[in-house]
Amino acid sequence: MAxxxxxxxxxxxxxxxxxxxxxxxxxxxxxxxxxxELEACATSLTWSNATCPGTVASALRAEKRWDFTSAQNFDAxxxxxxxxxxxxxxxxxxxxxxxxxxxxxLADVWLNGTHVLRSENMFCxxx
Numbered sequence: 001m002a003x004x005x006x007x008x009x010x011x012x013x014x015x016x017x018x019x020x021x022x023x024x025x026x027x028x029x030x031x032x033x034x035x036x037e038l039e040a041c042a043t044s045l046t047w048s049n050a051t052c053p054g055t056v057a058s059a060l061r062a063e064k065r066w067d068f069t070s071a072q073n074f075d076a077x078x079x080x081x082x083x084x085x086x087x088x089x090x091x092x093x094x095x096x097x098x099x100x101x102x103x104x105x106l107a108d109v110w111l112n113g114t115h116v117l118r119s120e121n122m123f124c125x126x127x
Contacts, residue, residue, distance in 0.1 A: 012099075015085045021050035021059045024078040035113025042082065050081060053102060079104075100126045 022045035032038040050059035056079045060066035090096055098111055102122065109117035109126075117126055 011088075013087055015083050016052070017083075018085065019050040019052040019081055019083045020047040021056065022047045022080045022082075024080055026076065026078050031108060031115065032110075033115075038110055038113055042080070045080065047082070052081065052083070097127050 022042075024045065032041055048059070048063050048065065051062060056074050057066060066072060087096060098109075098116070100109065100117070100119075103109075103119045103126065105120065105122045107117070107119040108115060109119070119126060
């Protein structure tokens with residue numbers, strides 16, 4: 001007779017729309033340490049639409065702000081992505097995870113104004 005070791009109701013809610021991208025001067029100061037500092041930084045930037053997953057080049061190309069004839073060093077700037085999203089509320093005893101795959105080599109992630117991740121390896125998935 002077979003035994004059930006575990007059961008799960010694992011679901012994925014992709015964040016596929018609503019992404020935006022902004023160019024930021026590299027090392028333009030310390031990382032924001034509060035939701036208010038993060039929002040102040042974000043409101044001073046010029047945001048454009050971005051498709052995710054994707055690259056900075058593909059996002060700028062889709063917005064007709066870059067093409068293959070342009071000589072742009074994308075590594076000369078920092079690039080911020082943002083998206084607002086909602087999720088299905090947790091039921092009692094459940095938990096939610098933010099899963100990130102294929103982040104740029106160096107990446108910092110905030111969720112609801114809280115710094116939740118620093119990544120230094122583009123080949124690692126994060127949860």
